[in-house]
Amino acid sequence: MLLRHTTALEIDRKALTINPAKTCQPIGAMYAALGIHGCLPHSHGSQGCCAYHRSALSRHFKEPVMAATSSFSEGSSVFGGSANLLTAIETMFTVYKPDVVAVHTTCLSETIGDDLNQIVSKAYDDGFVPEGKQVIYCNTPSYVGTHVTGYSNQVAAMVKFFSTATLKKRNVVNLVAGWMEPADMREIKRLASVMEARTIMFPDMTDVLDTPLNGQYKMYPDGGTTISDLTATGDSKFTLGLGQYSTEDACIKLENKCKVKFEMLDIPIGFKATDRFLMSLSRHANLPIPDSLSDERGRLIDLIADSTKYLYGKRVALWGDPDTLIPLTEFLLSMDMKPVYIVTGTPGKPFGERMTELLKDIPEAKFMAGDTADMFRMHQWIKQEGVDLLIGNTYGKYIARDENTPFVRFGFPIADRFGHNYFAKTGYTGAANLLIQILNAFLDHKDRTCLEEKFEFQM
Amino acid sequence: MAYILDDRQMQVSMAGANERTIDCNKASLAGSVSQRACVFCGSRVVLYPIADALHLIHGPIGCAAYTWDIRGSLSSGPELHRLSFCTDLQERDVIFGGESKLYDSAIELIDKHQPKAAFIYTTCIVGVIGDDVERICRQLEKEKGIPVIPVQAPGFQGSKKDGYKVACESIFKLVGTKTRPTPAKSINILGDFNLAGELWILLDYYKKMGVHVNASITGDGRVDDICNAHSAALNVVQCSGSMNYLAKMMKDEYGIPSMRVSYFGIEDMSDALYDVARFFKDEDMMEKARQLVKEEFARLMPKLTWYKERLQGKKAAIYVGGAFKAISLIKALRLIGVETVIVGSQTGTTEDYDLIKRLCNEGTIIVDDSNPVELSHFVKEKKADIFIGGVKERPIAHKIGLGFCDHNHERKEPLAGYEGMMNFAKEIYATAMSPVWRFTK
Numbered sequence: 051m052l053l054r055h056t057t058a059l060e061i062d063r064k065a066l067t068i069n070p071a072k073t074c075q076p077i078g079a080m081y082a083a084l085g086i087h088g089c090l091p092h093s094h095g096s097q098g099c100c101a102y103h104r105s106a107l108s109r110h111f112k113e114p115v116m117a118a119t120s121s122f123s124e125g126s127s128v129f130g131g132s133a134n135l136l137t138a139i140e141t142m143f144t145v146y147k148p149d150v151v152a153v154h155t156t157c158l159s160e161t162i163g164d165d166l167n168q169i170v171s172k173a174y175d176d177g178f179v180p181e182g183k184q185v186i187y188c189n190t191p192s193y194v195g196t197h198v199t200g201y202s203n204q205v206a207a208m209v210k211f212f213s214t215a216t217l218k219k220r221n222v223v224n225l226v227a228g229w230m231e232p233a234d235m236r237e238i239k240r241l242a243s244v245m246e247a248r249t250i251m252f253p254d255m256t257d258v259l260d261t262p263l264n265g266q267y268k269m270y271p272d273g274g275t276t277i278s279d280l281t282a283t284g285d286s287k288f289t290l291g292l293g294q295y296s297t298e299d300a301c302i303k304l305e306n307k308c309k310v311k312f313e314m315l316d317i318p319i320g321f322k323a324t325d326r327f328l329m330s331l332s333r334h335a336n337l338p339i340p341d342s343l344s345d346e347r348g349r350l351i352d353l354i355a356d357s358t359k360y361l362y363g364k365r366v367a368l369w370g371d372p373d374t375l376i377p378l379t380e381f382l383l384s385m386d387m388k389p390v391y392i393v394t395g396t397p398g399k400p401f402g403e404r405m406t407e408l409l410k411d412i413p414e415a416k417f418m419a420g421d422t423a424d425m426f427r428m429h430q431w432i433k434q435e436g437v438d439l440l441i442g443n444t445y446g447k448y449i450a451r452d453e454n455t456p457f458v459r460f461g462f463p464i465a466d467r468f469g470h471n472y473f474a475k476t477g478y479t480g481a482a483n484l485l486i487q488i489l490n491a492f493l494d495h496k497d498r499t500c501l502e503e504k505f506e507f508q509m
Numbered sequence: 510m511a512y513i514l515d516d517r518q519m520q521v522s523m524a525g526a527n528e529r530t531i532d533c534n535k536a537s538l539a540g541s542v543s544q545r546a547c548v549f550c551g552s553r554v555v556l557y558p559i560a561d562a563l564h565l566i567h568g569p570i571g572c573a574a575y576t577w578d579i580r581g582s583l584s585s586g587p588e589l590h591r592l593s594f595c596t597d598l599q600e601r602d603v604i605f606g607g608e609s610k611l612y613d614s615a616i617e618l619i620d621k622h623q624p625k626a627a628f629i630y631t632t633c634i635v636g637v638i639g640d641d642v643e644r645i646c647r648q649l650e651k652e653k654g655i656p657v658i659p660v661q662a663p664g665f666q667g668s669k670k671d672g673y674k675v676a677c678e679s680i681f682k683l684v685g686t687k688t689r690p691t692p693a694k695s696i697n698i699l700g701d702f703n704l705a706g707e708l709w710i711l712l713d714y715y716k717k718m719g720v721h722v723n724a725s726i727t728g729d730g731r732v733d734d735i736c737n738a739h740s741a742a743l744n745v746v747q748c749s750g751s752m753n754y755l756a757k758m759m760k761d762e763y764g765i766p767s768m769r770v771s772y773f774g775i776e777d778m779s780d781a782l783y784d785v786a787r788f789f790k791d792e793d794m795m796e797k798a799r800q801l802v803k804e805e806f807a808r809l810m811p812k813l814t815w816y817k818e819r820l821q822g823k824k825a826a827i828y829v830g831g832a833f834k835a836i837s838l839i840k841a842l843r844l845i846g847v848e849t850v851i852v853g854s855q856t857g858t859t860e861d862y863d864l865i866k867r868l869c870n871e872g873t874i875i876v877d878d879s880n881p882v883e884l885s886h887f888v889k890e891k892k893a894d895i896f897i898g899g900v901k902e903r904p905i906a907h908k909i910g911l912g913f914c915d916h917n918h919e920r921k922e923p924l925a926g927y928e929g930m931m932n933f934a935k936e937i938y939a940t941a942m943s944p945v946w947r948f949t950k
Contacts, residue, residue, distance in 0.1 A: 052588050055622060066614040067570060067597040074571025090542075096633055096664030097537055098547020102575035105900050114904045116881060121537045122665040127637060134539040141540030146882065157569050158633040158665060161603055192569035193598045193634065265910040265949045267885050395570070421597065445577070 052448045056426065058433035068426035069445065071369045072395025075190035077103040078200030078229065078296075079154035080117055085227070085253020086208065087274030088149030090142055091117040094135055094164065095156025110463040111232075111259040111471050116269055118142050118151075122158060131164045132172075139170075139185060140178040146269065149277060153187035154204065160191035184277070186211040196396040197462075198295050198371050201229050205300040208252055212280035215308035222286040223334050224310065225251040226300050228293020228317050228373045229462070230476065232260040232273075237474035238292070238318065241328065244343055247335035250279045250286060260471045284308035288334040290327070293317045293373030294400050317373055318476045319484070320381025321350055346478040353482055354385055360492050365435075367391040369428055369442040370461035372401040372419065378441065378460070379408050381481060387439075391431045392417035395424060425449070439491065454499070456491035460484070517541075521883075524866045524873040537668070542880045544828070544901055545855050547664030549632050550576070551672020554918075555751050556628055556660065556679060558702050559730035560584035563624035565594045567611050567642065568632030573597070580918030582702050584729050585709070589622055598634060608640045612649070619653045625732035626656040628679060636663025656732070658682050669830070670750060670856040677755035680726060684738045684759060691740035694789050695721035697765075699756055700748035701772070703728030704918070707925035711772060714926065718797045720785060726755065739763040743788055745770055745781070750831035750856050771833060772925035773933070774841030775809065805927040813845055816934040821846035823941050826893040828876075828884060828902055829916055832857030832865065838897060838916065839868055845934050847941075850891035853879045881905050895941045910949040912940030 076093055080103045083091035093100035100119035107115040118141075120126070120134040135153070142151050153166060166187040173179055188207035190200040205226060225242070227235050232255040239256070242249045257273025283289075289304055289312035291297035301312040313334075318327040324347070332339050354361070364387045368375060372394050379389045390412065394401060397420035409415040416431055429449050436453060440446045443461040450457035459467050460475065474480035493509055517538065537543035549568075553576045557564055566573040573595030584590065596602075596610045611629065619627060627649070631642050642659045649657040660679045662672055696715070701708045708728040715722050723741040724734035744756045744767035756767035768788065770781035779802045786795035825847050827835050832854040839849045852865050853876040865875055874887050885905060888896065896906035899917035906913040914936050916924060922932040 052591060055589070055592070061617075061621075063617065066617055067573070067595045069577065069593050070570050070574050070595065070597070072570055073574035074569050077571065092540070096547045096549075097543055097545050097668065098550045098664040099571070101544070101546035101550065101901075102571065106575055108901055108904055112904055114881065114908060115901070116542055118540050118542050119537070121539045121541075121543065122633075124666055127633075127663075127665045137538070138540030141538060145540075146542065156633070157571075157598075157603075158637065161634055161637045191600070191603075192571050193603050194600050196570070261908070263908055263910070263949055265908075267905055267908040269882060421599075 053429055053452045056429045056433060058430060060427070060430050063422050067422060067424050069424050070395055071393050071424050071428070071445070072196040073106070074157075074192035074197060075195055075200030075203070076154050076156050076192060077106060078197035078202070079152070079188060079190045079204040081107060081229070081255070082201045082204035082253045083152035083154070084115065084258050085255045085274055086150055086152065086280065087276045088270045089152050089274060090146055090148035090150070092119070092138060092142065092151050092153045093117055093156060094120045094131060094153050094166070095122055095158045097121045099156045106463055109465045112468070113259045113261060113471075114267070118146070120159070127158065127162055130162055131159050132169045135164070135169050136173055136176065136178060139173045143178065143180050143183060148270065149183060151185045152204065152207070153185060154190045154200065156190070157192035160189065184211065198229060198373070198396045201296045202299050205253060205297060206303050208280055209283070209300050209303045209307060212277060213284040213304055213308050214281050215284040218285060219287050220282065220285045222248045222250055222282070223331060224283045224286045224289040224304070225249050226289060226291045226297040227251055227253060228291075228296035229371055230293070230317055230374070231471050231474070232256045232258065233470070233472050233474040234317070234476040234480065237477040237480050238327075241343065241477050242331060244340060245328070245331060245335065245337050247331055247337055250283055251275065252280055252283065284310065286310055288312065290315055290330055290334070292327070295372045295396060295398060316377040316380075319374060319377035320384060320481050321347060321478060322380055322384055323377040324477050324481065343478070350478045350482045350485070353485060357485070357489055358386065360489055362386045363388060364439055364492070365390045365437040366439045366441060367428060367432055367437040368440070369393040369425065369446065372396055372398060374461060376401065376404045376408070379405065381484075383408060385485070388412055388415070390415050390437060391428060393423045393425070393428045394419045397421070439488065456495040458484075458487045458491050520877040522862070522866070522875045524869040524871055524875060537878055542882065543878060544880065545878060546669045548666045548668070548672040548675060549630060549662040549664045551669035551751070552660050552662040552676040552679070553630060553672070554579065554702075555673055555676035555727060557590050558582035558584070558727040559628075559732060559735070560590045561587040561625045562590065562732050563594070563618050563622060563627040564590055564630070565596070565615055565618060565627060566630045566632065567596045567607065567635050567640070568598055568630070569634060570595055570597045572632045580702070581704055581921070582728060583706050586731075589624060594618055603634060603638055606638060606640055607635065608645055611640065611642065612645050615645070615649050615657070616653075619649070619655065624655065626658065626683065628658050628660050630660045630662055632662065633664045636665070656683055656686065668856070673751040674754050677752065677758065680735060680755055681758045683732065683735045685736070685763065687733060687736035688740060689737050691723055691737065692721040693742060694719065694791065694794070695723040695741045696743045696745050696785060697724045697726060697738050697741040698722055698728075699726045699744050699746040699767070700752035701725065701728045701925070705920055705923040707772070707923040707929065710923055710926040710928055714782060714801060715785070717801050718782060718786060718794050720789075720794065726752070739765065741765060743768065743785070745785060747772055748831055748834065750833065769833070771837040773834065773837035773929065775806065775844060775927065775930055776840050777837045778926055778930070809927055809931060812931060813934055816938050817844070817846040820938060820941060823847045823894045824850045824892060825895045825897060826851035826884070826888050826891065828853040828879060828896070828898040830855050830899070832861030834916070836861070836864060836868060839865070841930060841933060842937070845937065847895065847937065849873060850893055851876070851887045853877065853884070885909060895937060910946055912937070912943065912946070914940055
């Protein structure tokens with residue numbers, strides 16, 4: 051009983067996070083920056099930050115993750131990190147030859163007050179940035195928001211530094227990808243291409259964090275949104291933001307900068323969110339939704355119909371990031387399941403508003419966002435009244451084991467299972483993939499734990 | 510070697526041909542994709558296996574999230590160390606200070622968990638905003654009657670190695686605070702972190718020899734054992750990078766001698782046992798050690814020979830945290846027919862690298878604080894088949910089509926001791942000979 055300390059009685063915690071359902075901004079910025087082709091993310095802070103983020107991303111994706119660090123010393127913390135960053139920019143372009151360096155800050159460089167704008171300008175003035183190459187940057191203090199905030203800030207920086215409006219509008223729809231797996235992005239691009247819509251996705255981690263093994267190591271893998279595509283987003287005729295927490299800021303900036311209007315959508319998890327995504331794309335690309343996609347939807351609905359008896363009324367606890375939790379909750383509800391406990395470490399109002407609306411018919415549901423919305427709180431709720439299923443990142447495995455509850459891994463980080471970056475959970479087929487994982491978790495659990503006389507061949 | 514940064518030329522050497530002394534223990538160049546971590550990381554990984562202590566991180570959430578249950582340091586009893594506690598500093602705390610938040614959090618936790626001691630880790634930001642953590646620790650200690658130790662670990666103060674030193678200082682504050690009856694022939698095990706239960710294997714060997722293990726620092730560690738660590742006759746130090754400093758302090762203060770050992774590979778494991786017996790000048794103990802080694806040797810050799818016949822001619826690259834481990838690995842690999850062609854470490858010393866040079870065949874590349882670009886060039890140049898490293902190296906090795914063995918936080922089978930040698934051989938064989946490498950091109 052690893053979590054033997056957890057009690058059902060919730061104590062009022064003044065100031066303490068136990069087993070966090072979040073991490074800090076810079077890792078989100080690093081992840082998003084990897085979705086730019088030929089980009090080397092740069093962590094402006096102590097070298098530990100960079101090492102941790104790379105390790106965490108590597109453990110999750112099982113892929114190489116490259117990023118550089120300013121390697122702060124005692125001196126930089128007193129005199130500022132300007133010299134370190136200038137050296138770093140010179141080193142990176144000389145040795146690693148990226149097309150873009152994406153600098154993000156850390157709690158340390160923010161607190162000592164490094165001015166990135168000024169330092170980066172100086173790097174250009176001093177000739178450290180070769181012709182045709184670029185340095186972009188964003189502020190990601192670890193003591194504000196969470197990893198999702200960092201992701202959002204990095205994506206907004208892509209708009210700030212690249213998106214450009216020329217006079218010629220193109221018949222292209224921008225897809226701003228919220229925090230999801232490369233597989234999820236691949237699936238969304240596939241849906242768009244089946245519809246024959248012209249789109250630019252950014253950031254785009256496909257072929258960056260799900261690369262084939264062919265005996266070659268590429269420091270800059272083939273994927274990632276190219277600079278020319280990022281620049282061209284300013285000429286697109288419309289933008290769809292997928293995931294409010296991670297993309298709304300970028301969408302607003304793009305509208306302000308290049309007059310590209312946008313619609314905020316959920317990440318298309320589950321059939322309702324996928325319906326909305328396809329209808330919106332169809333409207334803005336002015337193309338019909340092809341029958342083949344309707345058939346995909348039909349197969350998903352067929353699967354749900356076949357399995358309702360295992361889904362009805364099942365109590366589910368879920369944790370992770372708001373942008374995935376919202377459509378996931380909706381999907382579970384649409385299959386007659388009961389999401390009863392929902393926790394995210396990421397603060398913000400939309401989560402509460404959406405959850406209140408979605409869960410209005412589930413009076414026993416509890417949800418919480420922000421400071422002490424952590425895994426300890428989640429476990430306390432579960433101790434008060436148990437659940438049938440857990441859905442979330444690997445940090446739920448302690449609860450799953452102690453409470454002997456089926457557990458489907460979903461979110462970030464997943465450090466103890468494989469395939470989450472290969473098999474999508476978006477779109478209709480992704481929803482089917484997710485549903486199958488849920489069903490298998492229930493059925494395997496039943497087979498393993500039921501009485502022998504209840505053990506059956508057919509289920 | 511154009512892919513080596515100019516400033517790093519002196520951190521790369523070659524056995525035989527180029528007898529340059531390695532310029533190590535040097536800060537990583539800004540802008541390099543260094544595999545190194547920070548002071549906080551170093552102190553945290555060393556202290557966290559102390560299972561009945563409270564470990565509270567005073568800083569933003571990231572520092573706690575990334576070190577939550579970071580490596581499989583197992584405990585035979587309490588598991589408080591596997592939870593993640595954090596003051597989760599916010600913007601207002603950075604402006605107004607986080608002292609009251611720290612105090613409140615620590616009080617709540619100590620009341621709830623009744624730990625034997627508390628370690629309060631400071632992070633980069635606490636180093637800058639200037640919270641008086643020492644004072645709060647003293648206050649907590651007074652109010653709660655347990656040792657509350659500030660671990661001053663702002664990340665920017667150096668690399669992981671400097672964090673080891675901070676950890677040693679923190680442990681040293683506990684040493685000597687309680688004395689209990691201790692057998693004369695007793696040792697402290699320093700620098701084993703009980704990954705995958707490795708410590709338990711060692712305890713078994715020492716028990717068979719009649720050696721009493723007084724305190725394990727820090728694998729499966731307990732506060733009371735550490736408080737009494739000064740009662741041991743000898744400190745047996747593995748992972749010398751992290752624990753030499755503690756051994757030195759204990760020698761200066763309590764006159765406890767220490768010896769450096771390694772538990773990886775048959776040769777070094779056996780030497781460790783013999784050295785301890787020799788230290789106690791106990792013929793009976795020595796005889797038992799010989800007997801143990803003999804039995805294990807007889808059990809292992811036929812199996813290892815099987816592996817050796819099949820692995821003969823394979824080449825390995827090693828990139829690990831501490832250089833002393835690299836030395837054991839070179840020998841262990843040789844035992845199963847594998848030649849080491851690249852050796853690197855994050856924190857090696859000049860002496861370590863000199864020893865490595867003497868141990869390796871001519872032409873072996875020896876490197877300090879390397880990065881992925883260099884490493885991938887080296888393995889191609891040297892035509893390595895297997896890479897031994899940690900979490901950040903694994904996927905790169907696989908992409909190039911190399912076998913990989915995690916000899917760091919992610920080892921899942923014990924690699925120490927005789928049993929560990931068998932596991933190591935099996936792991937090397939499984940990865941080097943996997944049919945998957947035939948399908949990579």
